[in-house]
Amino acid sequence: MRRLVAWVGRHPVLGFVVVFALFPWVVPYKSLATQVLIYGLFALGFNLLYGFTGLLSFGSAAYWGLGAYGTGIALAKLKVTSLWVALAAGLGAALLGGAIIGFFCLRRRGIYFAMLTLAFAQLLYFVGFHLADWTGGDDGLRGIAVPAIGVAGHRLSLDRSVVFYYFTLVVVVLAVAGLKRILDSPFGAVLQAIRENTDRAQACGYDIARIKHLSFVFYAFFCGLAGALDALRLTVVPIESLHWSTSGQVVIMTLLGGAGTFFGPFVGAGAYLVLEDLISARTESWPLAIGLIFMAFVLFLPKGIWGTLTGGFHGR
Amino acid sequence: MPDVSLAALAAQIFTGLVLGGIFVLLAIGLSLIFGLMTVVNFSHGALYMLGAYAGYVLITYTGSFVVALVVAPLLVGALGLFIERVLIRPLYGRSPDDPLLLTFGLSLVIVEVARIVWGKIGLTLDPPRALGGAVNLGFTYFPTYRLFVIAVTAVVLLGLWIFLEKTNVGLVIRAGSRDPLMVRALGFDVGRIWFIVFGIGAGLAGLAGILAGPMRGAYAEMGVTIIIESFVVVVVGGMGSLVGAVVSGLLIGQVVSLTTFFAPKLAEIVVFITMAVVLLLRPSGLFGEAGLLE
Numbered sequence: 001m002r003r004l005v006a007w008v009g010r011h012p013v014l015g016f017v018v019v020f021a022l023f024p025w026v027v028p029y030k031s032l033a034t035q036v037l038i039y040g041l042f043a044l045g046f047n048l049l050y051g052f053t054g055l056l057s058f059g060s061a062a063y064w065g066l067g068a069y070g071t072g073i074a075l076a077k078l079k080v081t082s083l084w085v086a087l088a089a090g091l092g093a094a095l096l097g098g099a100i101i102g103f104f105c106l107r108r109r110g111i112y113f114a115m116l117t118l119a120f121a122q123l124l125y126f127v128g129f130h131l132a133d134w135t136g137g138d139d140g141l142r143g144i145a146v147p148a149i150g151v152a153g154h155r156l157s158l159d160r161s162v163v164f165y166y167f168t169l170v171v172v173v174l175a176v177a178g179l180k181r182i183l184d185s186p187f188g189a190v191l192q193a194i195r196e197n198t199d200r201a202q203a204c205g206y207d208i209a210r211i212k213h214l215s216f217v218f219y220a221f222f223c224g225l226a227g228a229l230d231a232l233r234l235t236v237v238p239i240e241s242l243h244w245s246t247s248g249q250v251v252i253m254t255l256l257g258g259a260g261t262f263f264g265p266f267v268g269a270g271a272y273l274v275l276e277d278l279i280s281a282r283t284e285s286w287p288l289a290i291g292l293i294f295m296a297f298v299l300f301l302p303k304g305i306w307g308t309l310t311g312g313f314h315g316r
Numbered sequence: 317m318p319d320v321s322l323a324a325l326a327a328q329i330f331t332g333l334v335l336g337g338i339f340v341l342l343a344i345g346l347s348l349i350f351g352l353m354t355v356v357n358f359s360h361g362a363l364y365m366l367g368a369y370a371g372y373v374l375i376t377y378t379g380s381f382v383v384a385l386v387v388a389p390l391l392v393g394a395l396g397l398f399i400e401r402v403l404i405r406p407l408y409g410r411s412p413d414d415p416l417l418l419t420f421g422l423s424l425v426i427v428e429v430a431r432i433v434w435g436k437i438g439l440t441l442d443p444p445r446a447l448g449g450a451v452n453l454g455f456t457y458f459p460t461y462r463l464f465v466i467a468v469t470a471v472v473l474l475g476l477w478i479f480l481e482k483t484n485v486g487l488v489i490r491a492g493s494r495d496p497l498m499v500r501a502l503g504f505d506v507g508r509i510w511f512i513v514f515g516i517g518a519g520l521a522g523l524a525g526i527l528a529g530p531m532r533g534a535y536a537e538m539g540v541t542i543i544i545e546s547f548v549v550v551v552v553g554g555m556g557s558l559v560g561a562v563v564s565g566l567l568i569g570q571v572v573s574l575t576t577f578f579a580p581k582l583a584e585i586v587v588f589i590t591m592a593v594v595l596l597l598r599p600s601g602l603f604g605e606a607g608l609l610e
Contacts, residue, residue, distance in 0.1 A: 056413045058420075104592055107599045111356050111412055112555060115547040116595070122544050123588035130581055244544065248420060255417065285432060291424030298418045299406060 005309050012262050013177050020169055020266075030161040031233075032277060036270045037168050038229045041175055043253045043265030045222025048179065050251075051260030052188070053215045054195030056114045059121030060223050060250045062101060065128065065242035066093040067224030068231040069135055075231075076143045077134060083147045083158075087228050094224020095217060097124070102216030106209065109198070118244060125242040141237040158232070168229055175225060180262070182218065191215055195260075223250075252294050258304025267306040323456040328577045329570065330453075334462045334531070336569020337469035341524035342546040343553065343561040344476065345517030351493035351556030353510050354412045355404060358419040360546065361539025362426035363518050367392050367525020368534035369430060372439050381444035385468075389523040396518020400511050423539075430536040438535030441526075465527050472523065473562065476516075480558070489513060493556055548591045554604020564602055 008015035024033035042064055049055050070093030074086040105116040128135045135141055148155045149167070158164045182188050190211055193201040202208045231237050240246060249272070257268025272290070280286045301308060342364060349357050357363075370391050374384035403422065407414045443461040450457040480486035492499045492509050500506045525539075532538065549568050553560030571590055576583040594601065 056416070104595055107595055108551075111350070111354065111416065112551060114413070114416060115356065115551055116591075118544055119548050119551070119588055119591055122541075123585060126584040126588075130585075244540070248424075251417065251420070285428050287424045288428035288432070291421045291428065294421035295403070295418055295425070298414060298421060299403070302410075302414070 008263065009310055013173070013180055016176050016263070016266075017169075017173055020172075024162065024165050027274070028277070030165055032273060034161065034165045034168055034233055035273050036266070037165070037172050038226050038233060039250070039253060039269035039273060040266035041172050041229070042223055042226035042250050043257065043269050044176065044179060045219050045226065046250045047254050047259060047261075047265045048182070048191075048222065049215060049219035050254065051258075051264070052183065052195060053191045053212065054198075055212065055215070056251075057105075057117040057219070058114045058244070058247050058251065059101070059105075059117030059119075060219075061242050061244060061246035062117075062121040062124045063094045063098055063220040063223035064227035064230070064246060064250075065121075065124060065237075066097045066220075067091060067227030068237045068241045069128065069141065069227075070094065070224070071228035072141045072144050072231040072237040073134055075145060075147070076141055081147055083149050083232075086147070087225075090228030090231070091221060091224050094220045094227065098217045098220020098224075099213075102213050102220065106212050106216065118247065121242065121247055122244060125239075125244070128242045129239060135237070135239070138239055140239055141231075144231060144235040144237070146232050146235060164233065168233070171225070171229060175222060179222070183262075187211070187214070252290060255294065255297055255302075255304055258307025258310075261304065261306045261310060264304050264306040268304060271305060325577070326453075327456045327458060328573050330458050330462065330466075332570040332573025333566070334465050334569070335573055336566040337466055338524050338528050338542070339546060339549050339569050340473065340562050340565030341469060341520050341527070342542065343549040343565045344473070344558060345520040346546055346550050347553070347556055347558060347561040348489075348493075348513050349517040350550070351558075352489060352496070352513050353404075353408075353415075355415040355514075356412075356419070356547075357514075357517065358416055358543070359399070359423040359426060360419075360517070360521050361543025362423040362430075363392050363396065363521040363539070364525040364528070364542065365430060365534070365536065365539040366395065366426065367522030368441065368529035368532075368538060369434055369439075369525075370522065371526035371529045372434075372441050372534050375441065381447075385523075385526055388526040389519040392522025392525070393515045393519025396521075397511060397515040399518070400514035404514065405507075423543075427536050427539070434534070434536070436536070438533045438538075440533045441529035443530040461530055465531070468523075468527060472520070476520075485509075485512070545587055548587050552591055552594045552601055554601030557601070557603040560601055560603030 008019070020037065023036070024030045027033050042060070045063070046057065046060050049057055067090040071086045071090030074080040074089035080086045080089070101117070101120045105113055105120065108116060129137055131137070146158050148157045150156070156163065158167055190201060190206050193204070193206070194208060194212065198208060227241060253268040253272045254265050255268065256271050257266065258264030275290070275293070276286055279289050283289070297304065342360060346357060346360055349355055367388050370388035371384045374387055375381055378384065399422065403418060404415050407418060447461045447464050449460055451460050451463060480490060488499060488504055489509055492506060496506055545568070549565045550561060552568065553564030568587055568590065571586055572583055575586040
């Protein structure tokens with residue numbers, strides 16, 4: 001086990017591909033595997049902002065929801081026939097939302113920031129709720145038809161859950177590789193400098209405001225991509241996509257797995273979803289269970305599962 | 317736009333005052349706790365909800381609204397003391413994000429426990445018979461109970477003001493929110509002050525809950541929306557500023573109430589637009605000092 005963890009730690013992207021290529025064959029059903037990938041990507045985006053830049057957002061639902069509604073509205077309302085155009089619409093919405101809301105939220109630091117992100121996400125929730133002509137309001141956005149994609153001259157339908165899983169895997173692997181590239185760049189190093197000591201990073205001459213804003217936009221991008229994929233998975237966008245509980249969910253997942261670790265978000269998403277699956281089958285009080293587990297992690301295991309296995313905040 | 321009669325508008329302003337009063341009670345508690353301990357209490361909304369349920373239970377068993385009004389906030393305040401001692405205390409010295417995360421988990425737990433104990437369907441709280449009906453204000457009739465809420469809020473705020481401005485403990489609390497290190501250096505037990513303040517904040521949330529109960533009923537999710545709005549009140553007023561919390565609570569109460577009157581669909585959104593405007597014009601809030609407690 002320990003050697004496996006160490007190997008994955010040395011070759012993160014390759015390790016990721018190997019683990020998740022086999023993953024659907026070890027979990028009870030394939031749709032759970034797809035969910036782990038998508039929520040893992042969501043947590044990955046959150047982790048870029050919280051774990052690596054040190055900014056705690058309680059409003060991730062905004063970008064997840066913008067990605068989901070952007071893609072969903074493109075397919076269901078605008079009758080876009082290309083999957084890529086629809087995904088681009090979702091990503092565009094999330095990027096734009098991230099750029100604007102990030103500008104406002106980053107006017108304040110620390111704990112204010114968390115409250116502001118939450119407030120703006122709540123604003124979007126109410127907007128989504130009232131714009132029922134476009135979003136379906138309380139009933140959710142229905143009628144999303146997922147177009148087939150062209151692969152090497154063939155039309156590939158994504159209807160089958162195995163096919164959709166490997167399609168998602170390709171997208172998520174690209175995102176994971178992209179994140180690795182970001183973290184290994186000088187920009188990534190500055191992000192971690194901001195996390196460790198913002199004032200000092202500023203004194204070193206870095207334009208903190210711009211770098212944080214860029215980090216926020218990247219975060220919105222990954223969250224939006226995850227939301228867009230989830231819209232394709234469910235072929236429905238429920239209004240809960242924009243709800244604060246979705247923001248809370250990604251916070252819990254990331255901390256369970258280990259904030260500031262490369263794989264923590266995926267480990268956390270997996271642990272959360274498998275636990276939810278097991279516990280919900282026995283009792284209605286799943287929020288009670290996850291609330292207690294989460295509190296125990298904050299108090300006693302702040303490095304999370306993966307962070308503890310790999311030896312801490314810096315062992316990614 | 318509806319036909320605006322002055323009487324209806326005045327009634328709406330009074331409704332805004334009631335809502336503002338609830339906001340102020342919640343925001344003051346949040347702001348006190350934050351100003352002193354740099355802890356954002358995410359479970360504040362859950363404590364508000366418990367205040368309403370505690371009120372329901374006490375009214376059912378004692379039959380007296382007055383007893384409930386006094387005892388429910390005390391019970392919630394005692395729970396606040398327990399939370400501070402057992403759950404928040406181990407986190408001092410760690411990142412200020414950690415208490416926020418912990419109380420977020422705690423709010424999930426409390427809300428779910430309330431669902432288990434009192435069911436998923438909301439309960440109604442009856443206002444005492446003496447406060448039923450409406451009072452003629454000269455220009456309009458207004459529910460007596462709501463006037464009572466305004467009065468209680470005003471009295472409690474006055475009491476709190478006297479406590480903070482005129483007593484020795486209040487002086488230490490105010491000093492602690494300016495410069496905790498210096499207060500500690502002067503030999504005060506900062507931990508005990510934090511303990512007390514967390515209890516007071518929780519008690520105020522409980523009071524807001526039982527006051528709101530007869531108007532809105534008691535249900536497990538009742539604290540969720542209002543806690544987010546209270547965060548907005550605190551941000552608009554300026555974090556840690558009690559005057560700011562009062563002014564901004566009353567302001568947001570009016571904004572919500574008047575928007576409900578003129579453009580009901582925008583009522584939920586306008587709170588956040590107000591916040592965005594304030595942030596653009598005065599990033600530190602109406603009464604906040606720039607850079608304080610960041």
